[in-house]
Amino acid sequence: MNKYFSFALGVASIGLVACQQAPTQKCCNDKMSDADIEARIDTILPQLSIEEKAAMCHAQSKFSTPGVARLGIPELWWSDGPHGVRAEINWNDWGYASWNNDSCTAFPALSALAATFNPDLAYIYGVALGEESRYRKKNVILGPGVNIYRTPLNGRNFEYMGEDPFLASTLVVPYIHGVQSTGTATSVKHYALNNQEEDRMGVNVQVSERALRELYLPAFKAAIVDGKAWTIMGSYNRYNNQHCCHNEILLMDILKKEWGFDGVVVSDWGGAHDTKEAARFGLDVEMGSFTNGLDAQMGNFGWDDYNLARPYINAIKKGELPESDLNDKARRILRLNFRTNNNWGPGRMTCEAHMKTAHDIAREAVTLLKNEGNILPLDPAKQMKIVVIGENATRTLVKAGGSSELKPKYEIAPLDGIKKQFPNADIQYATGYTSGPAFYGFAPAPKEDQKKLKAEAVELAKSADVVIYVGGLNKNYQQDCEGGDRQSYELPFGQDALIDAIAEVNKNIVVVLASGNAYSMPWLDKVNAVVQSWYLGSEAGNVIAEVLDGTINPSGKLPFSFPVKLADSAPHSFNDPMVYPGVDHQQIYKEDILVGYRWHDTKGIKPLFPFGFGLSYTTFDVKDIKVSNSANEIKVAANIANTGAVCGAEVLQVYVGKVDSKVSRAQKELKGFLKIMVDKGNSAAINISVPVESLKFFNEETHSWELEKGKYMVYVGTSSADILETVEIEL
């Protein structure tokens, strides 16, 4: 048998036919081992011409790369990510292809997943997403994103997992395991330091090696070393004055050498800029480059003009660049091909099981920030007048936001969920404000309209037993949206004034706000309850209503701090454009290692709501907290009792800080947590283990991780500010 047919056999998922044709081959249900894969690559690689190898290193369409047709090596198909499988895009441009079989399950945004503090949910998220990707014949899903939340203005924070590297690392690994257990590759993004959208293509981030290692790289490292992600996406911005898609330090020294990454580095779409650098500094697959042909949408569409296409082939043929780098790239790409085409199942899409997964994750994400007088949950048996106000009550929040936008099979709007969940109530609705359509560069609605909408809403609110305000950010440009940062920390579209006006006429106000970012709440004292509802995907409206009527007891915790005002957040406290957003494409991270709660704690700046915070409809009593340690491990044990009237979940958090450190340190850092569900009247034992290894700091002089001996403080609590016990230990 032709050995290339056997390649195709090994990778075909339509294995039954192949089995009948070649009964002597390994059973079609067997997966090739890593050793098999390498052996196959050894056989194939010498057969490939320079042109064939280079072809695999760059796009042939917006979202695919070629295989080798004559040898039966399949194409690779890539798709956004990371909250569902994006609808099909045209071959040659960014338009949607208008297929009618590409609606997906919309899972909650990754910031919502982070709020669950539940790695088991990250795993089932990954499995369901991987299955949808397989059904849609995608080899690679572009996600998860793990850029650290540095500023509340970043338009893409909703796609990331918060401000803490330990939290993001703990969640990213099971997400990757879940996706890749289905045979779909993940592409961890955006590596690295893509912490804002402002000047995202140009900005050169100057950050200390220590902050890079301690804050911005750990989640990527976890994704590669523990998660074993099969691909990673380079970011648009620059580090060390070199674009991150071909960056010697990030891709060669750290990723490939230090972390031993054996997968594929893909550029962000249009993130590659130079043939020589791309060839030498670690880029394997170039996507979305803005070549002239492509810009003009004509001729050969520029696919051959990519940095890793004709210019690369010519340079190798002239002896200017070695073929060995190309061989390494081709090997990695073939490896990805075998990994993702290895007799995996066909997957499935928009099935009940996936909708349930989306629902389950959303249920644990919703975060209750305030509940004065226990106004929540509202009694669904009661006959009352509920006035729902706010544009997000009826607006789709899935079909916008940039590349993560989805075409969901359905998305339940909050108003529909509330109507279903409160059948006895008289429910009336007013939008209260308008934000305009969700596309780039929209013009705000005329002031007169806003005035009229506000007046109507306030009038309606007067007669309500309770007002449920459903607003927040949305995914319009310069809100939670790719390509631009927020322009201010306040809620947009006049919502602060609207909430104030409602509070003047009604004393029972429940505020439900969607966002993937923090915002100021000048009206906080005037409302009874605040529910942070994130972007919850297909099941959003059902889940919000289930929280409001108590079907669900909220258990989400904030994966980032809510500063009182923008100037309280680390990068903005300097009031220096060099720190944010940068000047002349240069930016300095002056806050260094103190981001988020690390900044608030260390500088003594009280946040509005701290990292790790979230209320419940029940009460917990955490007792018998015991901290002990050996040379390798800190052990925290406690007992938690549910002393309230309903079942609920609490997240016990362990932070550690060094006393009298020889280097500057954050007061404390999250090193362990456990989410535990306890039934009313019951109690449970909690054990959390912190490896001493994780207390190391990065020494910039020796360029290595170092453990300081001496006294450490262990803080055990239910948020970074609600500390129940502080214990000093000696290492």
Ligand code: BGC
């Ligand atoms: C985004 C990536 C995305 C890619 C493909 C880029 O603009 O930054 O996150 O995966 O486009 O849509």
